[in-house]
Amino acid sequence: MERATEIQLANELLELHARKSAFLNEAATTSPVEIYFDPERFKAERDSILRTAPQPIVHSSELPEPGSFLRRDFAGLPVLFTRDADGAAHAFLNVCRHRGTRLVDDQNGCKQRFSCPYHAWTWNNRGELVGVPHEKQGFPELDRGAMGLKRLGSVEKYGWIWAWASGEEAPNVDDYLAGLAGDLERFDAGQYQLVHMDEEVCSANWKILVEGGIEAYHFRVAHRDTIAPHFLDNLSSYESFGPHMRSIMAKRSLAELPEQPVDDWRLRDHAQVLYSIFPINQFLVQSDHFAWIQLEPISATSTRIRLSTLAPSDRVESDDDMAHWAKNHAITSKTLAEDFDIGESIQAGLESGANEHLNFGRFEGALADFNRHVDSRLNGG
């Protein structure tokens, strides 16, 4: 982020801390419980949000060289990402065009061609059909040009391969980022490498999991055994950029900043800076690395979560550095496991009839804003 913004955000939290106030929205709000378990609602969200929004699905370092490929499902679709001989990244449905078998079984690797395990129709990593056994006899009219792998929209930018599943027109990622592109560009995530990734399936609606990451009200209680001692109680701010959000959660050390020259202030050392890229990605700026949380909504009540640690590319060689990233990844993973356990606990009681609505306090305004954006997209906004 820009230097002036960094100082302004630190000052805003310092001023709230001095007044012993949280960052407050106008009013407390509510959220109806059905939106977290209704399958029809989930289908509508999948069609009008999850499949249309361009999302960072794969980090550039996950396709490190020409020929690299990996499988990663998103928005309910099986997807094959490839990097061709010219270095360009592509996203295809991982489905054979003959009779629909899954084309690639390996999770990742390096290959120029993909041959279907059923009858060996073969495509190159640009998605062009290059081989059909007994083609002349069996498929005399076959138009190979029309039988390329089904392509999804994708673009490589700011260190990620962004993909989207539908929509005739390619969305402009910068327009979509609605003012956050500058911050992402400055972080230069392309100069980082993905050094750890955990995956797990959590029995909770994806929105419950997003909501769990954008307020600091729960830190003191839910994270008392992990990060709570490092944070000021219930002190965070946020700003919306279109449907996206930048949240700043104050660490205890922030309170000491006034004793230091402003030129030395470095916000990421004294606060957790979290970018929520609507709808399913969160990018957490740590002192010397990034954590990346990606949700893959599977159903109304189930979500796959991927937690990755991205480390600077010039610090991934030595054992000391790698041990440092492993330790940091484990701390983030343990903290998030606390959030995801709570998410499952919320989900388990949603249909009990105890609540018609969930309640968002004035200092949980980010949750209301997030849901407002979900509603607006569902209604064609």
Ligand code: FES
């Ligand atoms: S289903 Fe793939 S080659 Fe037949």
Ligand SMILES: [Fe+2]
């Ligand atoms: Fe949390």
